[in-house]
Amino acid sequence: MKxxxxxxxxxxxxxxxxxxxxxxxxxxxxxxxxIASLNTWMKQSFKQPDIHITGGKAGAFLHExxxxxxxxxxxxxxxxxxxxxxxxNNSLLKDxxxxxxxxxxxxxxxxxxxxxxxxxxxxxxxxxxxxxxGLSYLLTGEDDYDTILKLGNNGNGRLLNLTVSDIxxxxxPPISGDLTASNFGNLMQMKQxxxxxxxxxxxxxxxxxxxxxTMSVQAAERLNTDSIVYIGSTFARHDVLKNIISGYTELRxxxxxxxxxxxxxxxxxxxxxxxxxxTVQ
Ligand code: ADP
Ligand code: MG
Numbered sequence: 001m002k003x004x005x006x007x008x009x010x011x012x013x014x015x016x017x018x019x020x021x022x023x024x025x026x027x028x029x030x031x032x033x034x035i036a037s038l039n040t041w042m043k044q045s046f047k048q049p050d051i052h053i054t055g056g057k058a059g060a061f062l063h064e065x066x067x068x069x070x071x072x073x074x075x076x077x078x079x080x081x082x083x084x085x086x087x088x089n090n091s092l093l094k095d096x097x098x099x100x101x102x103x104x105x106x107x108x109x110x111x112x113x114x115x116x117x118x119x120x121x122x123x124x125x126x127x128x129x130x131x132x133x134g135l136s137y138l139l140t141g142e143d144d145y146d147t148i149l150k151l152g153n154n155g156n157g158r159l160l161n162l163t164v165s166d167i168x169x170x171x172x173p174p175i176s177g178d179l180t181a182s183n184f185g186n187l188m189q190m191k192q193x194x195x196x197x198x199x200x201x202x203x204x205x206x207x208x209x210x211x212x213x214t215m216s217v218q219a220a221e222r223l224n225t226d227s228i229v230y231i232g233s234t235f236a237r238h239d240v241l242k243n244i245i246s247g248y249t250e251l252r253x254x255x256x257x258x259x260x261x262x263x264x265x266x267x268x269x270x271x272x273x274x275x276x277x278x279t280v281q
Contacts, residue, residue: 004049006042008070009078009266010035010057012107013130014233018267019049027264029233032057039065052270054078073270079104080112080119081272082265083229090259100227100257103216104265105129105208105234111216113223118277122219127211129234135204140197148201153240155198157206162186183207202240209244217252226254231262 003023009016010032017028017038030038038061042049051070053061058072083102087093101122102112107130111122136148162185165177184203189195216228228249235242235258242258249256261268 004046005271006046006049006051007078007267007269007271008038008051008053008055008058008061009075009264009270010053010055010061011233011266012056014106014263015055015057015061016233016264016267018264018271019046020271027261029263032060035061035064039067042067052273054266054270071273073273075266076110076112076121077119078269078273079110079231079266080114080269081274082267082269083231083259083262084114085268085272086259086261086265087229087257092257092259095255096227096229096257097225099223099225100229101216101220101223101225102229102231102265103212105212105230105232109212109215109232111219113219113225122223123215125211125215127208129232132204132208132234136201139200139204142197142201149237151198152201152205152238155196155200155202157199157202157204157244159189159193159195159199160184160186160203161206180206180210183210205238205241206244208234209241210248213245213248213252217249217254220254227257228254229257229259229262231259231265233263236263 004021006017006019013032015030015032015038019026051067052073053070054073054075062068062070080102087096099115102114104110105128108124108126108128110124113120113122133148137143142148161180162182163177164173164175164179164181167181220228230245246256
């Protein structure tokens with residue numbers, strides 16, 4: 001009898017792996033750029049695993065590995081299935097209700113709507129974790145993820161922006177003056193003051209957080225739900241980004257959920273693969 005099950009979500013940046021040995025669940029992440037190491041680790045760790053794989057780099061992994069019997073699973077379906085499973089197991093489904101948004105902030109961002117046992121991809125954006133790494137590198141020359149994370153947690157992400165009050169300088173603004181009118185729009189400030197790497201990266205973090213929230217909230221309004229579940233490795237250790245997103249989501253009248261192991265949703269869903277139904281409108 002088989003007792004080794006592996007779910008892999010080979011994403012553009014990171015491969016998320018969930019595996020069960022004798023019923024116990026383990027989580028692991030590796031760089032997708034190093035597919036050879038993933039292959040070696042799997043050969044060393046398992047005898048005859050049952051593998052389900054999803055993600056944009058699933059094809060690349062299968063091309064390079066000898067685990068050719070791995071079963072391919074639809075990425076969006078796996079992601080939504082994994083989110084539902086995590087919510088159920090953390091007793092959160094009663095809070096979100098059966099209909100909710102899922103915003104997956106990976107290298108880029110993908111937005112989904114789950115309605116009971118159906119799911120639908122609503123849209124997405126190129127603004128994501130990859131943008132955080134790329135723009136941070138361009139602005140500061142830093143390319144190490146932990147350094148970018150640390151710098152981004154210690155700056156002022158509002159300095160480079162124009163607020164609504166900055167624009168409505170001589171009268172009462174029609175909407176809250178504290179809202180961002182333009183991310184990176186404060187050229188005057190940039191020319192006058194030497195800004196730190198911390199401030200640059202914090203501004204990138206804030207721009208990404210605000211943009212992703214705006215998109216998610218608008219989608220939630222259109223679909224009549226108040227719950228938005230945010231997942232993806234971009235949040236894994238990024239409390240500042242989480243705080244920006246949950247604060248702004250709440251300001252817009254919706255509720256933000258971050259779940260433990262949320263970034264493994266695709267890999268979990270790949271293992272489970274009971275097949276959510278795709279909604280056709
Ligand atoms: P994908 O499925 O596209 O690979 P993920 O959900 O794994 O996306 O998220 C990738 C993002 O997570 C990166 O763009 C980066 O912002 C962030 N990240 C978190 N941990 C790391 C890490 N160790 N190395 C690189 N990026 C990381
Ligand atoms: Mg992904």
